[in-house]
Amino acid sequence: MADIKKEAPEMECDHCGTTSELAPMLTYAHQGEEKHVCTRCLPMLIHG
Incomplete structure (x- = not known):
């Protein structure tokens, strides 16, 4: 089977x-x- 990348x-x-x-x-x-958050903004989301 061919691998199909989604x-x-x-x-x-x-x-x-x-x-x-x-x-x-x-x-x-x-x-x-x-919602979405990048790993750079995650500390701001956690710590306010």
Whole structure:
């Protein structure tokens, strides 16, 4: 069988606007809404 590469949807950090092409991205839910944060902004999200 041929390996078919699935393209991941482009995600953008809700804090700084960087994309998943430039930095690893994490997805979280807040107030029922799905959001994305890059690993550079994660400490700000955790510590306020």
